Amino acid sequence: MISSQRRQTASSFVLLVVGGAAIAGAWSFQLIGGYVPCALCLSQRIPYYVGLPIAAVALLASLMRLPRGVSRLLLLVAAAIFAYGFVLAVYQAGAEWKFWEGPTDCGGGTAAVTSAGALLSQLQTTRVVSCTEAAFRLLGLSFAGWNAVASAFLVAVGLYGAGRGN
Template sequence: MQDIIGRIGMRKAALGVLALAGATILAALAYEHIGGYVPCELCYRQRWAYYIGIPAALVAALFVRSRPALAAGALAVVGMAFLLNTGLGIHHAGVEWGWWPGPAGCSGGVQVSTDTGALIESLRNGQTVRCDEPAFRFLGLSFAGWNAVISLGLAVLAGLGLQRFARRHLAAV
């Protein structure tokens, strides 16, 4: 196991994050635009880690040899983004399981307006997708649950790449 960890450098970690995160966000977008699943407010928030992490992983992969400190910083951003996203995915899954309340705007806590104009406008803008009702479950986990698992894996992968960098570059300090 230690040998495998020792072989995961920053470039391999960054390329792994690029591939896995890219596939994950493309799958989410395909479910939305091809499959017809409409994301809720919390689902959209969970995508930010991918929109930040993928470009940061690309920077890490491109600059690992010429500017290793920049690459390490970018990989640290990747790790932090996906670690935070793990927490957000767990929070969203907990909302779906009813363990704690979600945002009032998408978990059934919305007050219906008695103003006819406001009611008509809200109907025109489409229906609110509830954060507390999972659209899909696979092996007992919803999209939010799987996002938490994948995000944790991506954070660990980034951390493994940083660990090797730290051994090489910070040991001399």
């Protein structure tokens, strides 16, 4: 059976790698793919910005062999933060599938327009993403749907790492 410390170390590492890949993917679709995130999309990034540093501290605490309760607590906090992200992602995915109403004030933003040429350029290159319409689907899931999958996985990993053991 794997020791608590090894489980905490491995779980913290997996949180960092998978969570880092998820947020890097979101940034890639924005910066390379040209998708402008809506307000709800941006809100779904916050758990990564908060949860990943906490996972990094949990990893350091485990590697430094601090009391197991320190890593355990940090992993529980990270799991709770990613659970919040899961709720946001499910909310948006459900709104995209028309299971419930989405936010009425949600849409993509663009940079300030300074000239007619800049406006034409933005109209040609910017893809505005609505909170209630999936801009892209892969295997039937939208960005929000895939974020729900990633967030659920991160919650499970955090809880596994925080679990009691020998």
